[in-house]
Amino acid sequence: MKKQNQYFPQSVAHAGETLQEKLAELKMSPHEFSLKTGRTEKEINTILEGKSAIMPDLAIIFENTLQIPARFWLNAQRNFDNTNR
Incomplete structure (x- = not known):
């Protein structure tokens, strides 16, 4: 069996x-992004500050707004959560 290298970083950035x-x-402000997503600016700012998680419903909205797959946002959040337990 081939041995696989693994890397476990000490810290992972929050998806925000x-x-x-x-x-x-x-060149989009949090205010403009909140308008495009239909979410409050406060909610967007708490994500940007790393104080709130990106949940599946938000990941879908982000995908529709930014054309970055929802799974990217969910994986980024999961990686952060797993590293910062």
């Missing part, structure tokens, strides 16, 4: 950090 980078790349 990735969202923040994407919004900056698109």
Whole structure:
């Protein structure tokens, strides 16, 4: 059996950090993103600050708004959650 290398990082960024980078790349403010997603600016900001998780319903909305698959957002959130237990 072939041995597989594994890497377990000490820290993983919250999915909100990735969202923040994407919004900056698109030159989109949290306010504008909240309008496009139909979510409150407060909710978007708590995600951007890493204080709130991206749940499946939000991941689908993010996919529809940003064309980044929902599974990407859910995997990013899961990786953060698993690393920061």
